[in-house]
């Protein structure tokens with residue numbers, strides 16, 4: 001471990017969307033997640049939970065001094081195939097429950113099937129609902145798009161329709177964040193007015209894996225661009241390594257629960 005690792009680990013912790021999206025999640029696990037979010041070196045950027053846990057996560061964070069930690073939730077997740085009214089109803093409820101960030105799955109299967117219009121329609125409608133109330137992160141599922149041209153098209157489409165962030169992956173398919181997809185997405189952001197953020201997600205468990213994306217973001221958009229409004233790391237299993245690299249033992253599973 002080097003001093004540099006320690007500095008970088010602290011930087012990534014502040015950019016982390018600490019995630020729990022398991023079918024087995026229950027109230028106790030989400031309370032535990034909120035406690036983990038308040039790390040020994042400062043809070044993460046957000047917790048990311050299923051919609052049914054948004055109110056609990058918000059309440060818990062507020063109770064333990066985590067008012068500055070956002071609650072993110074996932075909609076149209078993970079398949080990206082729900083119909084638009086259902087997606088909007090899901091988002092409306094999440095906003096009422098206290099979500100301030102919505103990670104919505106882009107209809108990538110429609111795009112793969114040659115439907116180039118549904119993505120824009122969905123993102124634009126979600127944006128209209130979230131405007132002024134929540135950040136809208138659009139999950140492209142780049143591992144399934146699996147084609148640089150489609151990844152570029154989906155990125156440009158989501159940005160044009162009003163995405164606040166473009167995010168690589170749900171974490172629920174075989175191929176999640178990759179450097180190749182990140183490069184394409186970051187280039188699309190750079191080609192727009194660079195106000196849109198980038199969220200690599202899925203499969204990151206070490207500082208070294210996260211740094212690939214941090215360095216790409218700094219190279220393509222500049223170190224001044226990097227901050228919680230522009231760069232997030234979506235991960236369920238990254239925090240422990242970051243804490244170790246920052247010189248702290250991770251919270252034991254039994255600490256910080258009920």
Ligand SMILES: O=C[C@H](O)COP(=O)(O)O
Pocket residue numbers: 019021048169170171172176201202203204234235236237
């Ligand atoms: O949005 C975040 C991902 O769902 C997390 O995926 P992961 O469990 O592979 O870290």
